[in-house]
Amino acid sequence: MSHPNAVLTPRHRLKVARLVVDDGWPISEIAARFQVSWPTVKRWVDRCLAGESMQDRSSRPRRSPTKTPQTVTKRCVSLRLRLREGPVQLAARLNLAPSTVRRILRSARMNRLAYVDRATGEPIRRYEHDHPGSLVHVDVKKLGNIPDGGGWRYVGRRQGEKHRAATQGKSRNAYGGPKLGYAFVHTVIDDHSRVAYAEIHDDEIAETATAVLVRAVEWFNTRGVTVERVLSDNGGAYRSHLWRDTCAELGISHKRTRPYRTQTNGKVERFHRTLVDGWAYARYYASEAERRSELAGWLHYYNHHRPHTACGSLPPFSRLINVSGQYT
Template identity: 60%
Template sequence: MVRKIVHLRWKQRLGPIAIGDKLGMPASTVHAVLVRCRINRLTHIDRATGEPIRRYEHERPGDLIHVDVKKLGRVPDGGGWRYVGRQQGGKNRSATVERTGAAKNKWHNPLIGTCYLHTVIDDHSRVAYVEAHDDETKETATQVLKNATAWFAQRGVTVRRVLSDNGSCYRSHLWRDTCTELGITPKKTRPYRPQTNGKIERFHRTLAEGWAFKKFYNSESARLAALPGWIHEYNHHRPHSAIGKAAPITRLDNLAGHHT
């Protein structure tokens, strides 16, 4: 009976009342079983597989860093459609393309390009490092890894492992050789399993809501100028619910007095 209750919860996302109706048992009994199996809340279940979420956290800063690339459409001069509307946003895009001489797509629509945010986050502390670039090539990705490793080293953190998805820049020989040069063990997620890299996926959502689309920007340069300040706020002041509502920087050793 427990297996039937769990099966209906995982596969059909039913609640205690619906499950009790199907199995002819009280909803309170079904709820007690769901609590015992730790799947009484849908937030405890992986959306893709229906299995209970397995969370992990490495013991020390630098034991594992997560890396990924977040792609954002550039903001045209005068603002994007989210704040000025689609009609005015389209005019702003066209004017920006005319000014910069950017290319158009095969439907002759103006293209203002993509901003590639190379993001790095420490598994234990959740301290983040971000660089904005014009591409996601292997050369750019490896340079970001070198810069991030040096940035963490200045804060007393030695990077030992790096976890990435299976993007081409992370599968390259250059990435492998750079990791060997830095003394870092490269790790890959399972294909089509972004949940394994969930910390950085969640950071991307926070990044989009807290910085990229938080307010009106009248140009791409204005948005990028606001990025360092937001990263500082995230690392030094924003309470992180997964680490006891403390700021991520508090989990690092304050060897150089960077976060007094």
């Protein structure tokens, strides 16, 4: 848009039109004086005679037959706020092209989540093993248990504290409040396919972590995947002799990340963020038991139906060939 003192701003357009209409100047002379074409002068004269505004008219067409319906746009924004999924996943839900979803989110200024941009100051180095089972990532996600009646994220701080205090069957802390404890989600995710296996437990000790690994290896074996290597952080359970001996019995090579380098185990860290947004805090849960009961269904959706950008916008199970029940 031109600045207020530019030639033929709305004020000067009216001045040009009045020189022709009121003073009788020829259109050609006015055009030469203001260094514009005579059709331009004619346009403003006609608008002056018709009593129309000298402001620029919108270039928007009168009709847009292929425009995305307003209801679809509102649903896209609503799903973005509620599920915090990306354009590819929202496009699959809404039966739209990912580019259309990106345009909608950009128009609503929601194309970036607040916590997505985390500048590390280092270049991002991506890697992916060439076949399923070549490497699996393991980690534990710690979540606070939900009190009976719902947590503060959905009922508010004040009501959440009341629900917390009213929860029965829990030991008390020094201030008289109940100790709700934590839920530890033990996750095993395949590096190549992004197929995930997860269990919820009340601790993250070595016995629990190794038992989860054994069951995860069996789970992957039934789906035609032989686990060869496992990557973990430097947690106590993964540095234990029990973990070392269990990996040796399973014929798995164990590797740990460098201290304070969570990026190396980034695939499971990213999965945990998806887990939190899609399951842990995705909706209102009236109790911790209700939330835990929903994990199996969400994992099935993630593995079998949710589009994954690393898999070419296909579900992770699409990278496992000839698996029984793969397309259910």
